[in-house]
Amino acid sequence: MTTTSPPIVQMRGIVKRFPGALANAGVDFDLLPGEIHALLGENGAGKTTLMNILYGLYMPDEGELRLYGQPVAFSSARDAIAHGLGMVHQHFMLVQTLTVSDNIILGQRSPRSPLLEDTKKVHQRLHALSERYGLAIDPAAELWKLSVGEQQRVEILKALYRGADILILDEPTAVLAPQEVDELLEILHRLTEEGKSIVFISHKLDEVLKTSDRITVLRDGKVVATVKPADVDKQMLARMMVGRDVLLTVAKGVAKPAEPRLRVIDLWANSDRNLPALRGINLEVRSGEILGIAGVAGNGQSELEEVIAGLRRETSGRVQICGQEATHSTPRQIGQMGLAHIPSDRYRMGLLPDFTVAENMFLQRIGDPPFTRRGFLNWNMIRSKAQELISAYNVRGATGDTTAGSLSGGNAQKMILARELTRNPKVLLAAQPTRGLDVSAVAYVHEQLVKQRDGGVAILLISTELDEILALSDRIAVLYEGEVVGVIDAANADINEIGLLMAGSKHMEHSEATA
Amino acid sequence: MTAPISELPAHPSRARSLARALGAPLVGGIMGLSIGAILVLLAGANVGEVYWAMLRGAFGGQRQITETFLKATPLLIVGLGLTVAFRARVWNIGGEGQFFMGALFGSVIALSFPNLPQPLLLMMMLMAAAIGGMLWALLAAYMKVRWNVNVIISTLMLNYIALFFVLYMARGPLQDPGGYLPESAQFVAAARMPHLFGTRIHLGVLLAFLLVPFVYVLLWSTPLGFRLRAVGSRASVARYAGINVERAILFVMGFSGALIGLAGIIEVSSLHTRLKGDISGGYGFTGILVALLGRMNPVGVAVASILFAALIIGAESMHVVSGLPDALADAIQAIIVLSVLAVDALVRRRQNR
Numbered sequence: 001m002t003t004t005s006p007p008i009v010q011m012r013g014i015v016k017r018f019p020g021a022l023a024n025a026g027v028d029f030d031l032l033p034g035e036i037h038a039l040l041g042e043n044g045a046g047k048t049t050l051m052n053i054l055y056g057l058y059m060p061d062e063g064e065l066r067l068y069g070q071p072v073a074f075s076s077a078r079d080a081i082a083h084g085l086g087m088v089h090q091h092f093m094l095v096q097t098l099t100v101s102d103n104i105i106l107g108q109r110s111p112r113s114p115l116l117e118d119t120k121k122v123h124q125r126l127h128a129l130s131e132r133y134g135l136a137i138d139p140a141a142e143l144w145k146l147s148v149g150e151q152q153r154v155e156i157l158k159a160l161y162r163g164a165d166i167l168i169l170d171e172p173t174a175v176l177a178p179q180e181v182d183e184l185l186e187i188l189h190r191l192t193e194e195g196k197s198i199v200f201i202s203h204k205l206d207e208v209l210k211t212s213d214r215i216t217v218l219r220d221g222k223v224v225a226t227v228k229p230a231d232v233d234k235q236m237l238a239r240m241m242v243g244r245d246v247l248l249t250v251a252k253g254v255a256k257p258a259e260p261r262l263r264v265i266d267l268w269a270n271s272d273r274n275l276p277a278l279r280g281i282n283l284e285v286r287s288g289e290i291l292g293i294a295g296v297a298g299n300g301q302s303e304l305e306e307v308i309a310g311l312r313r314e315t316s317g318r319v320q321i322c323g324q325e326a327t328h329s330t331p332r333q334i335g336q337m338g339l340a341h342i343p344s345d346r347y348r349m350g351l352l353p354d355f356t357v358a359e360n361m362f363l364q365r366i367g368d369p370p371f372t373r374r375g376f377l378n379w380n381m382i383r384s385k386a387q388e389l390i391s392a393y394n395v396r397g398a399t400g401d402t403t404a405g406s407l408s409g410g411n412a413q414k415m416i417l418a419r420e421l422t423r424n425p426k427v428l429l430a431a432q433p434t435r436g437l438d439v440s441a442v443a444y445v446h447e448q449l450v451k452q453r454d455g456g457v458a459i460l461l462i463s464t465e466l467d468e469i470l471a472l473s474d475r476i477a478v479l480y481e482g483e484v485v486g487v488i489d490a491a492n493a494d495i496n497e498i499g500l501l502m503a504g505s506k507h508m509e510h511s512e513a514t515a
Numbered sequence: 516m517t518a519p520i521s522e523l524p525a526h527p528s529r530a531r532s533l534a535r536a537l538g539a540p541l542v543g544g545i546m547g548l549s550i551g552a553i554l555v556l557l558a559g560a561n562v563g564e565v566y567w568a569m570l571r572g573a574f575g576g577q578r579q580i581t582e583t584f585l586k587a588t589p590l591l592i593v594g595l596g597l598t599v600a601f602r603a604r605v606w607n608i609g610g611e612g613q614f615f616m617g618a619l620f621g622s623v624i625a626l627s628f629p630n631l632p633q634p635l636l637l638m639m640m641l642m643a644a645a646i647g648g649m650l651w652a653l654l655a656a657y658m659k660v661r662w663n664v665n666v667i668i669s670t671l672m673l674n675y676i677a678l679f680f681v682l683y684m685a686r687g688p689l690q691d692p693g694g695y696l697p698e699s700a701q702f703v704a705a706a707r708m709p710h711l712f713g714t715r716i717h718l719g720v721l722l723a724f725l726l727v728p729f730v731y732v733l734l735w736s737t738p739l740g741f742r743l744r745a746v747g748s749r750a751s752v753a754r755y756a757g758i759n760v761e762r763a764i765l766f767v768m769g770f771s772g773a774l775i776g777l778a779g780i781i782e783v784s785s786l787h788t789r790l791k792g793d794i795s796g797g798y799g800f801t802g803i804l805v806a807l808l809g810r811m812n813p814v815g816v817a818v819a820s821i822l823f824a825a826l827i828i829g830a831e832s833m834h835v836v837s838g839l840p841d842a843l844a845d846a847i848q849a850i851i852v853l854s855v856l857a858v859d860a861l862v863r864r865r866q867n868r
Contacts, residue, residue: 311754332757341755349755352748359741363756367738376736 006069008033008197009054009166014063016049016221023049025221026063031166036188036198038208041218042241047201050218051168054199055087056080086159087168092151094143101126101139104158129160134190148298149180153187167191168199173207174297185211203241205234219243250443252450255474257286261338261458262308262427267317269307277303279482280317285427285458290449292473292490293462296502300482301462302344305431308460309341310334311349322426335364338426342416342433344462346409350416353405357395358386360404361419393418394444410441417448428452431462446472466498480504540808543858547851554846558839565837572832573825579832581715585785586824588723589614589778593802594809594816595723595730596774601811602734603767604747609655609670610775611799612677613648617776618783619681620647622790625706626689626699633705637718640706640780648776649769651677656768660761666768674799682792689790698791708785719781724817726774731813743767775799804852826851 009031016024024046031037039047052058054065056074065072067083074080077087094103101122110117126139135153143151152172159167169188173181188198188211202208208215209229217224217240224240264283271277277300285291295301306312308319310331319326321337329337343349351360362371362382370381386400395414398407407415413433420428430449434442449472453459463469469476473490478501486501488494552562573583593610600607607613621644628636655673658664686697693700708717734740745753746763754760778798787794805823809816830844 309755330757330759331755332759335757343755348749348751350752352745352752354748355745363745363752366741372738375738376732377738377741379736 005033007031008068010064010066010069011050011054012064012066014050014053014065015061016046016053016058017061022221024053024060024063027218027221027223029216029223030226031197031199032214033197034192034195035213036192036200036211038212038215039199039201039218040203040205040208040215040237040241042203045218045241046221047218048170049221051087051170051199051201054080055085055168081162081164084163084165085168086156086162086164086166088152088155088159088170088172090170090172090174092155094151094154096144098143099139100137100141100143100146100154100157103143103154104139104161108162126157126161129157133160133194134187147180149176149183152176152184156187156191165195166197166199168201170201171203172200173202173204176296181207205237208237209234217241250446250450250471252472253454255289255453257289257474258456260284260286261322262460263318263320264304264308265318265320267304267307267319268315269303269312269317270315271303276315277482278307278314281479281482281484283460283477283484285460287426287456287458288453289474290453290459290461290472292469292476293460293479294466294469294476294498294502295464295479297464299479301431301464301479303482304479305341305344305429305462308334308429309339309343332364335423340420340423340425340428342413342420342428342430344431344435346412346416346435351404351412354403356400357390357398357402357404357407357415358383358400360415361386361389361400363419365423389418389422390415410437413437413441413445417445421448421452425452425457428457428459429462430459432464433461434463434465434468442468466495466502470495470498478502539859539862540855543855544851546858547847547854550850550854551847554843554850555839558843560837560839565833565839568836569826569829569833572836573829577714579828583821583824583828584716584720586828587820588720589782589798590802590805590823591723591817591820592726592778592781593775593798594805594820595726595813596771596778597802597806598809598811598813598816599730599734599743599774600767600771601806602747603743603763604750605656605659605764605767606667607652607655607670607768607771608667608803609652609673609772609799610802611795611797612670612674613651613772613775614779614782614795614799615674615677615681616651617644617648617779618790618794619677619684619779620644620776621780622689622699622702622783625702625784626790629703629706631705633709636705637708637784640784641777644776644780645773646776648779649773651776652768652772653765656765659768660764678792681790685791691789696791699789701789702784706784707788708781717785719785722777722781727813727817734813739766775802808852808855823852 007030009029011027011029014024014027014029027046027050029050039051041047049058053060056077056079059075065074072083074083095106098106101119104126105117105122123139126137129135130137130139135157137150137153137157143154146154156167172184176184185207188200192198200208200212212229214226214228215232215237216226217237219241262283262285264281267278267281268276269278281304283291293301293304303312307314310326310329310333314327321334321339324337326334326337326339347353352363359366359382362385365371366377366382371378371385383400389395390398390400393414395407395411395418397411398415404412404415428449433449434445437445449459449461461469461472470490470493476488476490476493476498477484478486478488478498480502481504485504488498548566555562555565572579574580593614597607597610621640624640624643625636628639631639651673652670655666655669658669659666682697685699689699691698691700708719710717711721734744742753742758743763743766745756745758746760750760753763779794782798783790783794801823805819806816809819826848830841830848833839834841834844
């Protein structure tokens, strides 16, 4: 690492405005050759916007970008790639049915156009690259056969193949299992040893401290500080990120669990690929408690959510809600048994973007009185009730007639929250309830969940954010490869222990989440 | 009733959306007429005269207006039926087949019970036609729900089966015992649509226009309509909200099939007065254009059906007056429809940006 050499990327006073938001408010950012530079910040802090500017996807409204000391202005990602930049997006840009090498030459001009490039030569070059950087990727492999971690390495390989010297990775660890994270970090070090420079976007403090040479913290589109990991600790970074002392726990009293309301008994279910995703889950959630499901994404969370909500068929096992058999019930029947559901995927499940906020507010109940009278929708009632909820839950920028698709993520989530909580649930299934929300919205959602708990609702919280699980749960069940590998009382939860359970390297003796 | 106007996809304001709803077809129509004018010139005719003949042919007097409304009737009913299906994003392309099956079922009643009193006979004919169209559409819906068979393909194929089945019936079991042509015996007077107000306007026309508010209320003032539109907006969300998506598909197909079946028997009983092979003239397909041009809004569909009918009637009269080939009239018709759709799509794209 050569911290004395001049920076290869210099961004000065970068300003980027979006309608209604200032994403970057005069950001300075330097990347030194051969360093791993972490870009840390909350959702919406402007990390991704800044890097999209560097990668040519956005044009800055103000500010200057220098590469190797020369001012540049990229008008497209193609420009940026030609200047030696490469980006690995959070959602991979890969075609599942093609091979690795086909994915890599896709969209590239072939040297012998109109014919495609010679596959053998491409394979040879990819082999060499893969070996040099320890990527362990077979160019002939079909993409769908690769794990998520391997697909990510294909993205890295693609960038390298196109001649990238500067790599931008957007939250690369969010999709990875812990072992894969370690493999990735190793590869990143290997890349810097070979002279590449890396920007690493993240909001996870541990891995940033562990991996990077320097850390730049962004908040509200501004740089808070650029620091070295040796000079800071987690608490300090968290404070910089959020702007105040971070309360890792929302204010909540001791849980007073009463009768069991949600029971999951030896539940098995398959994923969309028809592979077993849940393998014998046993859970029990009582009135007045929050049971948190911790785990790395992709370990059965969405299948568990969908089976409980009646959106996916189990292969065996049972679900009971308030003593009633919910196993083969429709979502409507399950709702009538007392389950409300904050879905993990807001846009695939939670709302109809081209319907109004008023229509979305009563999605499940619109056919019931008072919204329907004598067989006809009562629009005055629907509008006025919706307006009440909009005010009560502070859904900003909305009237009853606004389309739901025009709401920001936080306000859309508030709308869903309003809808689900006013159904007076007995059981609340909250899946990734704060995904993509900013700090204040997160705090609001957390507050509401605790309030529901104190009101006697049984809450099953499914979240891949360990901090959220720790902040809210009264008991924590760890999900690993479709099994509950441990249940811990939150009062004496040990983060290391949970981490080990999440990584699958430990298995508790009694793995049933029954109280 | 305060049904919302906000049912059309996200608009910044209602005034603008109204301007667009009216503006795009107008601009498109003028564009289409201008392009059509080139064709007329190339054919060596006077553009003004030709278009004037068209306009007069469609709206020039009571008789012409009556003809236009008669022509609009099957288009309107088919368009309304398809609107309900399309709102739920179920692409029923089988209007033609459902039209034929409705005509067949209704005709069987008309030919079997010639001695019933007219109100009863007509009621039974209409009901049978609705059932015939519904069953034919449900066949496709069932295949979709049970085996996930693509509705576009199944309805399209069922069209041919229905057409040839009707042809077979018309030259076989139902053939006029006293005739040689492949057609049934003529309906008795009681089995024909009674005329209203001393004009050629018949009961079917009235029925068609009464269906406009009916479909409107169904879609925007009932929980059922809400569910259908929710399924069309995003089926995965509808399912989450406890809506039975399969049932919605069955309903919209059955409903649109029933309406289209009605159109079939109304057309046969009022115009042809017997069952034969050439009763449709492509209403099942033209109805798709009517539904889309009417922006899947019942009022819009009514306007579109009248405009379409006017184009057809006007073109016939242009052919008679100017002596231009009717192929040219067809071409102008198609150009106008294309222009309206293209301008509409352009406006929509600009707004989404």
